[in-house]
Amino acid sequence: MNTAQRLQSVKEYYFSSKLREVKQLITAGKPIINMGIGSPDLRPNQEVLQALVSSLEDQSAHQYQSYQGIPELRTAISAFYQRHYQVSLDADKEILPLMGSKEGIMHISMAYLNKGDKVLVPNPGYPTYSSVSKLLEAEIMAYPLDEKKNWCVDFEWLEQQDMSEVKLMWVNYPNMPTGAKLSADDYKRLVDFAKSHGILLVNDNPYSFIANDEPTSIMKYVQPTDPVLELNSISKTFNMAGWRVGMLVGAADTLQEVLKVKSNMDSGMFYGIQKGAAKALALSTNWFEEQNTVYNKRKDLVCKIADHLSLTYNKDSTGMFIWCKIPSDKTADQIVDQLLYEFDIFIAPGHIFGSQGDRFVRFSLCVPEPKIEEALKRVQSR
Numbered sequence: 001m002n003t004a005q006r007l008q009s010v011k012e013y014y015f016s017s018k019l020r021e022v023k024q025l026i027t028a029g030k031p032i033i034n035m036g037i038g039s040p041d042l043r044p045n046q047e048v049l050q051a052l053v054s055s056l057e058d059q060s061a062h063q064y065q066s067y068q069g070i071p072e073l074r075t076a077i078s079a080f081y082q083r084h085y086q087v088s089l090d091a092d093k094e095i096l097p098l099m100g101s102k103e104g105i106m107h108i109s110m111a112y113l114n115k116g117d118k119v120l121v122p123n124p125g126y127p128t129y130s131s132v133s134k135l136l137e138a139e140i141m142a143y144p145l146d147e148k149k150n151w152c153v154d155f156e157w158l159e160q161q162d163m164s165e166v167k168l169m170w171v172n173y174p175n176m177p178t179g180a181k182l183s184a185d186d187y188k189r190l191v192d193f194a195k196s197h198g199i200l201l202v203n204d205n206p207y208s209f210i211a212n213d214e215p216t217s218i219m220k221y222v223q224p225t226d227p228v229l230e231l232n233s234i235s236k237t238f239n240m241a242g243w244r245v246g247m248l249v250g251a252a253d254t255l256q257e258v259l260k261v262k263s264n265m266d267s268g269m270f271y272g273i274q275k276g277a278a279k280a281l282a283l284s285t286n287w288f289e290e291q292n293t294v295y296n297k298r299k300d301l302v303c304k305i306a307d308h309l310s311l312t313y314n315k316d317s318t319g320m321f322i323w324c325k326i327p328s329d330k331t332a333d334q335i336v337d338q339l340l341y342e343f344d345i346f347i348a349p350g351h352i353f354g355s356q357g358d359r360f361v362r363f364s365l366c367v368p369e370p371k372i373e374e375a376l377k378r379v380q381s382r
């Protein structure tokens with residue numbers, strides 16, 4: 001049976017295929033340390049687990065749930081945005097809970113993109129922005145992020161391009177994979193840029209709390225009629241990636257359009273998961289401090305590994321990855337393969353995030369300290 005033509009434009013997600021190989025190596029007895037993927041290994045808060053468990057006996061716990069999430073979750077998201085970002089959102093109209101922010105990328109794209117529309121995606125950037133655009137037969141316009149400009153949006157470059165057919169722009173700050181942050185001025189410039197060119201701007205913001213003590217949101221710089229949305233997620237912030245809870249926030253009418261797509265694709269999120277997510281969003285600031293203490297210790301160790309391999313990095317970067325530049329005599333694949341086959345350590349090559357990542361590799365901090373210490377010993381052994 002021939003597949004739809006659109007499938008020819010995308011490959012299986014890198015981690016989906018590479019992790020198969022890594023699993024095979026593990027099955028063959030290799031003691032692989034996986035420093036490739038950003039799946040938090042730390043536990044969610046105990047109160048969150050308790051909220052899920054105790055919700056199981058609630059009367060409607062096992063029925064279909066609202067397409068817009070339970071009011072308690074929307075209220076918790078609204079309070080979270082107010083408390084941490086000083087952004088006021090109407091819990092009934094300006095918040096749409098999602099099953100992870102990844103699905104939001106598809107929903108927004110399906111709601112707004114026609115075949116041939118142009119989409120601005122960051123290079124390097126989260127591969128899903130491009131793959132979803134390709135699945136919808138939109139045209140990708142990759143905008144370069146450059147190490148020399150601290151991986152920030154290059155407005156001069158953007159202003160030199162023809163924006164007439166651009167419909168949608170993805171930005172992701174704090175940035176994955178580079179760990180860069182954006183200044184308040186740059187957020188404002190982005191909003192102005194989107195407004196002046198009639199582009200729907202979406203900031204993807206899942207990393208704002210990780211190794212970062214100044215969490216912010218693009219919504220701070222947005223007026224109610226501006227064409228700007230933000231995706232956020234509890235996956236990384238609360239160690240709940242497998243729960244699949246994210247959120248989209250922005251203007252009520254735009255969210256209604258996205259809901260037309262979403263409500264035809266799922267039938268609501270499991271009640272207990274929503275109760276747990278609401279509890280997580282209300283956790284005190286101690287939670288973030290505790291997580292970051294762990295991440296900072298891990299970061300120090302990963303930096304030692306990078307030093308040993310003559311990789312360079314910016315230690316002040318945010319997020320749960322260390323983005324390392326490789327020496328000029330090597331390729332990223334050579335380093336990834338060397339680590340995998342000689343040292344049983346899996347890391348990600350930068351090129352999977354776009355050509356601007358060619359000279360980089362990415363280490364994840366989602367690995368317990370003793371394992372990072374073991375990885376360090378392995379690389380120091382030769």
Ligand SMILES: Cc1ncc(COP(=O)(O)O)c(C=O)c1O
Pocket residue numbers: 038099100101102103126172176204206232233234235241245246
């Ligand atoms: C930049 C970025 N956006 C979105 C996601 C997806 O997160 P979620 O678990 O909320 O779908 C990820 C996950 O790795 C990510 O790195």
